[in-house]
Amino acid sequence: MGTGFIATVGQSGALGKMIVIFLFVVSIYSWAIILHKYLTFRKTESASKRFLKRFREDPDGMVSHYANRQKFDPSPLTTVFEAGLAELALIMAGSSLGRGLSIVQIDGLERSMERAVAEETIDLKKYLVTLATVVGGAPFVGLFGTVWGIMIAFTSMYVTGSASISSVAPGISAALTTTVAGLAVAIPALAGYNYLMNRVRTATVRMENFSSEFMSTVERNMGAR
Numbered sequence: 001m002g003t004g005f006i007a008t009v010g011q012s013g014a015l016g017k018m019i020v021i022f023l024f025v026v027s028i029y030s031w032a033i034i035l036h037k038y039l040t041f042r043k044t045e046s047a048s049k050r051f052l053k054r055f056r057e058d059p060d061g062m063v064s065h066y067a068n069r070q071k072f073d074p075s076p077l078t079t080v081f082e083a084g085l086a087e088l089a090l091i092m093a094g095s096s097l098g099r100g101l102s103i104v105q106i107d108g109l110e111r112s113m114e115r116a117v118a119e120e121t122i123d124l125k126k127y128l129v130t131l132a133t134v135v136g137g138a139p140f141v142g143l144f145g146t147v148w149g150i151m152i153a154f155t156s157m158y159v160t161g162s163a164s165i166s167s168v169a170p171g172i173s174a175a176l177t178t179t180v181a182g183l184a185v186a187i188p189a190l191a192g193y194n195y196l197m198n199r200v201r202t203a204t205v206r207m208e209n210f211s212s213e214f215m216s217t218v219e220r221n222m223g224a225r
Contacts (some may be wrong), residue, residue, distance in 0.1 A: 019145035034192035045073035083116035142182020149175020
């Protein structure tokens with residue numbers, strides 16, 4: 001099948017060859033994105049599980065967790081955690097009312113962590129828009145090559161005056177290879193995009209849950225007044 005495909009590509013015109021080469025390069029790039037993001041998510045998920053385990057063992061010892069956060073750096077939870085502690089430090093530094101936090105201060109702390117979650121989610125989605133573009137664009141690029149090839153085949157048929165299958169089939173077969181190439185690029189990209197987006201949603205939920213746990217710890221220790 002591979003040899004037949006290559007032979008058919010060889011029968012294509014210059015534009016058809018260019019489109020197939022372009023789609024081949026795009027395929028390599030999309031596979032590189034999928035592999036890179038998969039390895040990244042695997043590292044961050046492992047680090048997040050270790051961080052959550054450590055935090056839940058001693059949620060009140062947040063300062064010591066902060067000091068040891070380098071152990072969990074691949075985890076986006078450390079960024080959310082750092083944002084929460086930084087905001088909490090600012091609140092306490094500007095407060096003259098002891099350890100108690102007002103409702104307004106707690107709301108401000110919660111919003112700062114929500115911003116951190118949103119920023120981390122944006123970072124986790126990096127390159128996924130490229131995959132989405134490949135999914136949407138590759139079939140159309142392939143279809144363009146097919147339509148162009150069929151136009152050339154029928155033009156040739158008109159010029160030569162031959163309408164036999166034997167004279168038209170090679171040109172049409174070569175033209176259709178671009179559609180096959182476009183689908184061969186788009187289908188894996190679609191599967192990878194859906195898989196990675198699911199990992200993003202999982203990581204986002206995990207960050208939101210951690211943010212809630214952090215806020216519960218703060219409210220338990222510093223109370224709203």
